[in-house]
Amino acid sequence: MNQDAYIIETKKLSKTYKSKEGRIEALKNLDLRVKTGEILGLLGPNGAGKTTGVKLIMGFMSPTEGEVIFQDRRLMVGQPRRGIGYLPESFRPNPNLTVFEYVKFQCDLAGDGHEKVKREKVEELLGLVGMSRFPRRKISDLSKGMGQRVGLAQAFAGNPQLLILDEPTSGLDPIGKGEVIEVLLEMKNRGKTIFFCSHILSEVERLCDRIGILVDGELRFLGASQKFKEKWKVADLDEGFKLEAQCATS
């Protein structure tokens, strides 16, 4: 695998809203490149523009400026992102379906092929996220952590090359978080590229090859976490992050 090949990149990606207070620049000229096979974590405080950036990449919003290139193709707004598995923030799957039915539904939409393969694939996906013991359980009866794992399973449906996850461990207990991180590492071992947003620094540091720091819509840093600590001359990512955020507001 060519480590310098980029699976997805954004070029001057910007989003400006009009409001009563005037114009709000939610995202300013985001130039981001995700290397094939890496895990890139996008960090930032609440309201930094992380989810806006993700929605722009996924084509749910139209950018004020800029473009998104995926596997050398320009992505259009509103176009389905085949080859990208997506898990949105605060995601809850359909409560009226069972775990198996829901993941199968997503596999059907991801276009996996004929029936037999889909069943095996569904079982494989459920096994991957540790839900193989609960195929017939109704989603409404699942805990939050189990629901999140189902969300991950659906993101993996269709064998995507890139996974975009928005706050994948949000709302989970420490055990749940740990399980999700293990799954993501397993996906990385399988050659998947992962781009995710978070504001939990400890998991970012553990998982990511590189991190991006987004503050007030601007990308302040992009690189290895070690280099970020060196920039602010801190031992802890947490301290560096606070300094970065304070620098932005001053």
Place this chain on the structure above:
Amino acid sequence: MRYVLTISLVALKESLRNRLFIGLLIFLGLFFLFSVYISTLSLGTPARFIENTGMLGISLVCLAVAILFGLFSIYQEKERNELYVLLNRVSRSSYLLGRFLGTTYILVLFAFFAGAGIFFLTWWLGGEYAPGLFWAVYWAVLEFTMLMGLGLLFYSMGVGFTLNSLMVLGVYIVGHSMNEAIQSFIGLGQLGNPIHMALVKFIAVVFPNFDMFDFRLAIVHDEAIPLGRFALSTIYWLLYLVALLVAGSVIMNRKDT
């Protein structure tokens, strides 16, 4: 098309398992009882009373399905952020069409069940064989799929659920009052401004006209619906519905989700 069918079948499955499904069935059952009770006050014409009340029941149930299954579930999907997962895989048009089709299945199911129930009651208690009631089912399906299409259009514009429901109800009421309103306005128009008259006529033509699907009296009196009128109303429905769904898709494609 495959994606549309997949989404529609899941929507159907979801609706069948929804507790609301049981609730509406109970409501329908109570309405059957009500129609039977009302028929006892009919002074010897129970069949007519059962049919009229039954057709009202069909309308109410279909309206509930359109709003509660059609609109509410789609808003819930957005609230759960599941909408984004689906739009990642399928186009917005396919999504909208799939949801529309899924709700149509449930609508047809309820309308048919209601129609069959009333048909049975009319025969058993009213002593009349009234197959025309299944035409009432047909017209109800046309009417309420069109209403749902309108709800989906408002949804695509980003209108919230409460406002959407109220607007849909408002359109339902106005759409059923077009002929009567026009007759009243014609009187006013003749006294007033010709621009006002032209505006009223324009609205009457452009606004959804549910009077096109009103053949209830003909069904109760066992009169045949002229083929020309049948064709005209069905074509009107098809064209208007396609326009609504296409407009909804276009707006949803251009709007930020």
Place this chain on the structure above:
Amino acid sequence: MKKQIILALICFLAAVAVNFIEKKAYPLILREEVRIVPHRTVSELICLDHRGFLADMYFIQVSLHSGSLMWKPLKFQFDSPWAYGMMDVITDLDPKFYTAYLFTGMGLIHNFDDVKLAKPILEKGMEAFPDSWELPFWIGYDYYIYLEDNKTASDYLWRAAQKPEAPKHFMALMLSALKKNGEYEKAMWAMKIMYDNAPDEKTKTVYGKKMIQLRDMAVLQKAAETFNQRNDRYPGRLEELVSAGLIKEFPVDPYGQGYEWNPDKKLVVVKREKSGEN
């Protein structure tokens, strides 16, 4: 948990008891209701194209009001203008609501003047159901029985009799109205139908005699009208018709009573000197 359930039950039963006592202490006083006739346009607007259903609901209201006079205290009056106004709206909402028309002419007549209120509604029904014999029949019947207006009664009964499936059993009524109105030719036609449908020979004989009587009266009536046209007055006595050359000889009444001229009614009538088989 058990205590709470018992507490809830006790409170509920106590509330029911209080409700019961309240109803005994302050019994419901029946008051005259305010009744309005909703405008047809308003009704059509609010029914959202469920005209039949709204017509049925209005119909129930009217029939209950009409029927409730059987059990409510007699101080309540039957509200004719309201009831007939409602029937008008009902038949506008659903012009083919046949039972509503029948009810208007049959069950809803409480006061004699109601007949005049019922007539336009029944006539509306006659337009919607041109082959119905019942609707004109009931107009005729009501005018005959309640208003003793034989002319109107006979007109409508005659119209009813011409309808395709008109039964024969109201011919006697029609005959009476026609005869009282002096329409002897039409009465003879009705009599002929009764004669043709007579159950036995004895009845046939009776009807045959009546036919002859009616024939004679028709001839005399026609002659009297001609006499009036020529002389600008009606005959003082029917024998004048013979001397005027309008009839050859004076007809003999099969019942032996004879005929005479009634100057007030301007009609040929049977003499009432002795009781006959009429």
